[in-house]
Amino acid sequence: MNPDFAHLTQYAKSFASLTPEDEILLKEMADRMLPHLQAVTDDFYGQLTAIPETQVFLEGRVEILKQTHVGWVKSLFTADLDEQFTEQQYKVGLVHVKVELPTEFMSGGMTLINSRLIQLVFELYGDEPEYTEKALKAINAVTGFSLLIMQQSYQEASLLEELERFLKITGMSRVLFDNLAAAYKTD
Numbered sequence: 001m002n003p004d005f006a007h008l009t010q011y012a013k014s015f016a017s018l019t020p021e022d023e024i025l026l027k028e029m030a031d032r033m034l035p036h037l038q039a040v041t042d043d044f045y046g047q048l049t050a051i052p053e054t055q056v057f058l059e060g061r062v063e064i065l066k067q068t069h070v071g072w073v074k075s076l077f078t079a080d081l082d083e084q085f086t087e088q089q090y091k092v093g094l095v096h097v098k099v100e101l102p103t104e105f106m107s108g109g110m111t112l113i114n115s116r117l118i119q120l121v122f123e124l125y126g127d128e129p130e131y132t133e134k135a136l137k138a139i140n141a142v143t144g145f146s147l148l149i150m151q152q153s154y155q156e157a158s159l160l161e162e163l164e165r166f167l168k169i170t171g172m173s174r175v176l177f178d179n180l181a182a183a184y185k186t187d
Contacts, residue, residue, distance in 0.1 A: 003090060005083040008149060012086070016144035017137075023081050025138045030077040032124050037077075040116045041070040047112050057101060073113070076142045089146050093153030103154055110147045114140065 012018075045062055048054045058065065072092070079085050096106060117139050125132045166172075 003153070005086045005090070008090070008152060009081075009083050009086040012145050012148040012152070013081070015148055016141045018081065018141035018145045022138035022141050025134055026077050026142055029135060029138075030074075033077050033120065034074055036120055036124075037073045038070050040073055040113065040120060041066050043116050044069065044109070044112055048109070053102075054105065057099065057105070072146075076139075076146065081142065081145065086149050089149035090153040093150035096150065097154050103151070106147060106150055106154070110143055114143055117143070 045058075045066055049058060049062065075085070075088075093106075096103075118136060121132055121135045121139065125135055
């Protein structure tokens with residue numbers, strides 16, 4: 001897999017409606033948001049540990065996962081949302097495939113995170129309705145952007161794993177498969 005991260009960045013931003021104005025606003029919000037993001041992470045993992053199906057993925061790993069998670073949440077407010085960020089999110093999706101994390105955990109997890117971030121925005125900016133509205137839109141866009149990238153890599157890596165299993169079962173070489181696929185392309 002050799003993804004075009006510039007294209008994927010623009011593609012995901014389009015679907016998430018992540019605008020340059022949102023990116024500026026997120027960085028503007030960082031000073032007020034960052035001190036609360038450890039609590040967002042703690043709440044998130046508190047909710048995850050209450051879901052029986054997540055136990056196999058969390059057991060003995062919660063504290064290290066929290067460290068990674070809080071770094072990611074902070075990056076939503078501090079990182080340049082460019083090709084490098086996209087590549088990092090892409091790698092997260094690959095890790096999720098490697099540990100066989102069910103795909104619904106990503107979207108379900110993002111829902112839990114957004115719920116807590118929404119609450120935090122109202123706590124911090126609730127007395128500024130116009131700013132709150134813009135902040136919520138920006139947070140929804142950046143979390144959607146991140147999720148789209150992770151899901152894209154998850155999907156591509158899953159398909160590649162399935163192809164490798166198919167090739168192993170059939171004894172077909174990758175070259176033969178690629179030649180057959182090229183012969184039957186319907187452009």
